[in-house]
Amino acid sequence: MVLSLSKDTVQVLKEQDVVFLKNRVKEVAVKIKMGLVNQTRLLTAASELVRNMMRYANGGVCQIEVVSSGRNNGVRLIFTDKGPGIPDITAAMRDGFSTGKSLGLGLPGTKRLVNEFDIKSKVGEGTTVTIIKWANG
Amino acid sequence: MDKIPILRLGNFLLVTIQVDLYDRLALNLEADLVQMVNKTNARGVLIDISAVTIVDSFMGRIIGNIASMSKILDAETVVVGMQPAVAITLIELGLPLKGVHTALDMERGMSLLKSMIDIDGEDIDQESTDDGIITQ
């Protein structure tokens, strides 16, 4: 069972907000004593997701949570936007797939970097991506 | 507007990235570097990323772009000082930076560049694979 210990919400609308968000995520990760490599994985994943949010939905909201499950602590990030949504999630999760001019590594790559990854999207309503990175693991 | 300084040292261009790149900064660097390579006829570009703590797929692409563009302008690119955590993350992300040469530090990067451009033409690739250090 995953328990939420603390919550914090960051609005991301401009490029400066991205820097602020990354700093907040890093603070939280350091606080729960996440190792350097896992911190880097988490921050890189956050960077990918926040870029998607900026590029396809003109920004959105990120909720930063400290979660715990048994003896393990972790960071949960929930990215919510009101963008156009993703018509075909299965395709978007495939390596090398991209509608924009990117490498198409964003979503599948992000999934490889974190412990838990969940994406929900409705065309015309928006997309929510939830990731969890445990301090050890 | 922030800019990343590009230093010229003989035939080489030196870039030390001291901050975590955000998108516009990275795009500017790409444009500036290619301009500089063209203007100075540089034969090699050395990018030090030892202070960079995050490289995501976008920044990885910029680094790859710089290498490919410089190559067209007849300059080799060597990325030096990548942090272990960054290297692990890039591999897991699925971004092995093919075609970009890497070295542990500035000094080794410099000698790698020298060895690459001292020998002209076909020998370059020959030498590289012999070294086993460069993955084509």
Add this chain to the structure above:
Amino acid sequence: MSLKTHQLLQKKKKNILELWMKNQLADEGLREDLISNDELRSQSEELVDALVSNLSSQNFTDLNSDEWSPVIEILGGIAITRARQGFSPRETGNFVFSLKEALLEVLQQEIVNDPQHLFSESLKINRLMDNLSVVTFETFIKGREEVILRQTDEIAEISTPVIRVWDGILALPIIGTLDSARTQIVMENLLQEIVETGSSIAILDISGVPAVDSLVAQHLIKTVSATRLMGAECIISGIRPEIAQTVVHLGIDLSNIITKATLASALSHSFKLMKLEVRKSTPIAKF
């Protein structure tokens, strides 16, 4: 009107303790090698004290109520120490079960002539003590798990030594199964050591790895790729013939990786890469 059960038990505290001690000492499984009788007595006394004084008519069946937390704390403490001291689950369980017997015995002595009352009160005691046994086991297992986790960490630490075999050449002998968690540690240690020593070549020796399947191969390829991104080269050595066979049968492509049969040949290949020569010294002729 006779006394309520909890009052009765409070009154008979001494009896309960004596009976319990008698039960425990009579048990064949008594571990005098692990715990002295005096210590056992003080542990038991503490628990009976806490148990009896926290009893009230309402909380009998509700173990979640706050009044039980001191009892659970004491019981948990005892269970955890026993797990660490190496008591078996049966021995730890008997500790609580024999208390139950003592309680029931006292009850039987006190409530005479009213079988129905005796039955209903016994049932309550049973339920309470069963709950406490569950708590004991949970904590006991948690204690054991902690021991296992600590050992796992220790094994992970000792089993990934990075050795400097030459100026600029690192070697990392891997012994035991290579799973994801282990690869993670191996990879992080190796890359960190590369940065710290400025070594340009790393040799991963897998002669101590019992089997290589596609997952292990994936991990090895990942480590090699990350090493290259940092600007160093990674050689994999210690590939036994069986491993070569399985790798090919599984269709794993290791062609991008430098592989050598032995650590010695990996080392000599590294010398070649570093343009070093190892020669037998010839005595200099004197004139």
